[in-house]
Amino acid sequence: MSRYRISEADKVYAAEFKRNLDAGDWFHSPGLQRVLNAMRGGPSAGKYVLVVDEPFRRWSLGKTPGKRGDPIEIVPGHRFHSLKEAEWEVFKLRWRQHTGETLSL
């Protein structure tokens, strides 16, 4: 679990993440990596995941239950046709979870 608290000051890294996604660049700055670690870590319960609708083609958004045996829940209203699109959508959802604010760049 990260102790780092994402704030307005991290908007520069949100912009970097969008640029990296568009460019297909997986080498992130330490600041962006810290933001991603905070977003991607944490407990399994309620974590966003992708549910494959058609392999390599279409995905929905899901949430893991955090308990063995319980089903993965589908989050309505989110369908993706590329992984890049899904990553950015989830980044924005998590930004709101962590900061309480809607991400605007």
Place this chain on the structure above:
Amino acid sequence: MPKGAGQQREMRVRILAYADRLSARPGEAVEIKASCDGPVRYEAELVRIVQGDINPDGPGYREDAVDVDLGGPFEGRLQPIHTGSYGIVEDNEAFRDLSTFTAFAAIWPTMPGEGPQTIIARRDPHTGAGFELFLNDSGVLEFSVAASAAVASSVSTEVPLQAQRWYLVVATLSAPDGRMTVTQHRLPPHPLPAPVATMTREGWASAVPTDVAAPLTVAARPAADRPAERHFNGRLERPSLYASVLSLDGMIARLEVGSGSTGDDDLVAAWDFSIDISSHRMVDVSHRRLDGGLVNLPTRGVTGRHGNADAFCWRQTPERYAAIHFHDDDLYDAGWETDFALEIPNGLRSGLYAVRLHADDDEFYVPLAVLPPRDGPKAAAAFLLPTASYMAYANNRIALDVPETEIVIGRLLEHNKHNLFMQEHPELGLCFYDVHNDGSGVFYSSRLRPVVDMQPKIVGALGGTGSNLWQFNADTHILGWLEHCGERFDVITDEDLHREGLSLLENYRVVLTGSHPEYHSAAMLDALEAFVHRGGRFMYLGGNGFYWRISFHPTLPGVIECRKSEVGIRAFAPLPGEFFASFTGEYTGLWRRNGRPPNRLVGVGMVSQGFDVSAPYRRTQASRDARAAFIFEGVDDEIIGDFGLSGGGAAGLELDAVDHALGTPEHALVLASSERHTDVYLMTPEDILDPVPGLGGTEADIIRSDMVFFETPGGGAVFSTGSIAWAGSMAWNGYNNHVAAITANVLRRFIAPEPFSFPGATAE
């Protein structure tokens, strides 16, 4: 069914199956065991797996039908899986008419308060008659006695037991008045005094059961609709049964009694778990010898209440290992009935096959390696299917249970139909990447159950961007390339190698590995070393190979043990004093910590892992050495593998590098190295002696794949890629690329009979 604001996806896997073995030779029979949750009939056919990747950007999925009639269609039926370990002693006259008795054990519960959990019972599940000492829903010790389900009495201690503390727990019943007591007594070694050291409560049985016909069970009780229920989670030591009511001091004294000195007149039976630790028996030390069996492989060779800092090995001080750790999610053998048997036809070429079971849109593949006839002709090359590593990862829950997985893959987790199914069906069993429900490590992994992720077409979690394949399906990139090459090859498996040793290999010129051959027994490693030292040629086409030491059970088929002692990348750490395998008594952990680093065999060893993107190699000056000319024939590029289906590069996922201190031969040529990985890649714990900043892929020089070649004194040679992602690059562009070309150059020279010259050797 809606849940909260969201919905669930209906993605059932309706056919599951497994076989009694993973490999067979012509003329041998393989039994297929299937379960259908829905389909009333299914078909079955034998197919040869050529290439299992379904990525549209990959080389194309291919399986070839084999003209063998397996019979069918077959009737579909549901065969359940019952997890949970326990001990069982068949009914015996000594148990009958025990209207006055004391039953006790020492226990170390791990999940008190999480459902009823039996400690010791003798109870007819159909009538409810008998007795049971158990932890109730509140984690309170309770003793129940029943002449029937309708006439039952119970008494409890009222104070919940604490997790991970040792207790003596006792039930007594005395006829004819029916006085019953239940006692919990806190035992050392916990250094702090217990808030309530001893508590006894008494009650009265309204009727004392007589003439009950039932086995005696430990850590579960028999059930009417399944083998057992109310599984205990935790450690349990010396369950005992006496035909009298004993005092607390008397019981404590009897707990201390060693095996063979139990000449107590009232003793009915006492099971000493420090005896025969490698077995699945529970040995009674009374003169009656009422030995029992252990179901679903509870964990043995674990410290009991006498375990302390002086105890390190159960073979030397077995009395300190007198406990067994039971889990409600233990599973050894699903025990399904056989649906049909397949006899391997004579003349069937060696290869990787699968029995494909299907009904409508449902299908399940049961993989099967067909070996060449034992005394028949062999191909020059053998692909060693790393079935021990498949077992180690069987039904792994890395993407489901481990919160940090998204960080190490550097992107969102993708859950397909099979992941969703595994999430909802934990009864499929655990593997070395999981922990039990009580948080303790999983030491045993079996193949006698459906293994969902050991099939073609399966997409994994750790395979990097692109095809995202892992283990079994990733290895079909190599098999597909072999097919593409047109070189004849045989397929053999880890289990065959463990059983047959060098004799399995000695007729081959070349042995090729899979992409991630991580787990090896001592016998397997002995055979591979002997093969290489006698002139064999070895192509290590993977990463993080020869890392963990495993033990096959000496008598039980299809199960391995791995304790991951000391250090290494692992899901759990075994407790102090529990580093020795219960199956064999071998010291476990990394081969590197067993004095046999992989560098000695293949020149490289594990240095890092990361599962986002892979990198290319850059050739070194050593690649221009005349000794390596055959490897790069027709390849002029400086950069090798800047493409691929496993992270987009040939060096990735798990990386190996040379280390002369760990045994890389002095004359090994480092032909190429990867140069830059993301900071998702980190150094391994075994290389981090003093944690300092700079351990990630953009900074730490050690984080790289080294491609290595060296000759061996017997005219043999070794070629190592040191990367799991290598296979994914071989499959790029329909196998038409320089990674595939380099690998083919090596294979063809390694097949050629001319011996390699050992550098510096003097010709006579």
